[in-house]
Amino acid sequence: MTVSVPDPATAGDPATAARQRWMRVLAKAMPGELAAACAALGQMPRAAFVRPPETGLALLRGRIGGRGAPFNFGEATVTRCVVRLEGDAAGPMGFGYVMGRDKNRAEQAAMLDALLQRGNEGAARQIDKLEAAQAARIAAQAARAATSKVDFFTLVRE
Amino acid sequence: MRAMEAGFADPVSDAQAAFRAVLDAMARPGRLAHFAAPAEVPPGLGRAAAALALTLVDMDTAVWLGPACAPAADWLRFHCSARLAASPAAARFAFATAGECPPLAQFDLGTNEYPDQSTTLVLEVPGLARGGALTLRGPGIETVEHVGIAGLPSGFWGQRDMLHELFPRGLDIVFVAGNTALALPRTTRVEG
Numbered sequence: 001m002t003v004s005v006p007d008p009a010t011a012g013d014p015a016t017a018a019r020q021r022w023m024r025v026l027a028k029a030m031p032g033e034l035a036a037a038c039a040a041l042g043q044m045p046r047a048a049f050v051r052p053p054e055t056g057l058a059l060l061r062g063r064i065g066g067r068g069a070p071f072n073f074g075e076a077t078v079t080r081c082v083v084r085l086e087g088d089a090a091g092p093m094g095f096g097y098v099m100g101r102d103k104n105r106a107e108q109a110a111m112l113d114a115l116l117q118r119g120n121e122g123a124a125r126q127i128d129k130l131e132a133a134q135a136a137r138i139a140a141q142a143a144r145a146a147t148s149k150v151d152f153f154t155l156v157r158e
Numbered sequence: 159m160r161a162m163e164a165g166f167a168d169p170v171s172d173a174q175a176a177f178r179a180v181l182d183a184m185a186r187p188g189r190l191a192h193f194a195a196p197a198e199v200p201p202g203l204g205r206a207a208a209a210l211a212l213t214l215v216d217m218d219t220a221v222w223l224g225p226a227c228a229p230a231a232d233w234l235r236f237h238c239s240a241r242l243a244a245s246p247a248a249a250r251f252a253f254a255t256a257g258e259c260p261p262l263a264q265f266d267l268g269t270n271e272y273p274d275q276s277t278t279l280v281l282e283v284p285g286l287a288r289g290g291a292l293t294l295r296g297p298g299i300e301t302v303e304h305v306g307i308a309g310l311p312s313g314f315w316g317q318r319d320m321l322h323e324l325f326p327r328g329l330d331i332v333f334v335a336g337n338t339a340l341a342l343p344r345t346t347r348v349e350g
């Protein structure tokens with residue numbers, strides 16, 4: 001359940017939409033998947049922490065009531081990290097936000113974000129792979145749930 | 159977004175060390191505090207000023223930046239989640255250089271009920287030294303301390319003296335020069 005507030009300055013911008021896509025994929029990747037994606041890219045460029053990985057709480061809001069009003073329904077542990085690629089002074093900053101307290105994962109997500117902003121094609125292929133794996137997981141779960149579906153078509157009221 | 163300078167490498171320990179340093183400086187006016195972290199400094203702030211910002215500023219403290227410090231605005235927002243104040247009077251913390259410091263009475267001097275809510279001014283000066291021409295007296299100083307503060311505009315000490323009669327309202331000032339800082343709480347009297 002996500003509540004996203006589009007920034008009017010960048011809403012609809014293709015570069016923003018592309019980055020939103022890979023940030024979503026990176027945030028939802030399973031722990032091992034990010035490590036595998038980074039390993040597949042081989043030697044990573046040198047990077048410095050702008051914000052070392054840190055763990056904190058994020059407030060979760062959702063429309064969970066019947067009336068649809070926003071409700072603060074809990075908090076989640078989130079680890080975040082910001083890296084800056086070295087080599088060029090204006091190097092992009094990569095941001096990583098992941099659920100849980102795995103600092104390596106947050107760093108890996110931040111590195112991949114920085115590489116993707118540079119237009120790294122290998123990283124883009126890894127994103128496609130991760131997205132396909134996530135879609136497969138969702139489809140498998142939906143299929144499992146579908147086996148327990150009950151049809152109420154016989155209970156039509158007279 | 160422009161590539162940003164890093165904050166504290168070890169946020170907890172570095173902020174605690176910087177807090178202790180500025181606390182000692184405030185308790186013992188005339189003694190210099192030294193700051194080794196952060197390793198990278200943003201444009202517009204020296205290392206001591208950057209350390210004070212990372213240690214003391216957060217989303218609950220509005221910050222006013224003088225023109226020379228204004229390039230640090232993005233950095234402050236990123237690392238401190240700070241709000242920028244529109245005027246010196248609305249700021250809990252103000253960062254400025256000595257040459258362009260607004261009249262001291264323009265800052266928030268607190269109220270008689272809550273004198274602690276006054277602005278804390280962090281003023282970047284060209285040089286700080288112990289044993290200079292200024293004589294400090296007051297709480298935290300056994301007899302007298304002598305310091306040198308370079309580059310202050312003429313009339314600065316006159317403006318500060320005018321604030322004494324407002325006590326307990328007033329202005330706490332931290333002078334910073336590169337890696338060093340010297341605190342001058344409102345209770346300290348300056349002669350010379």
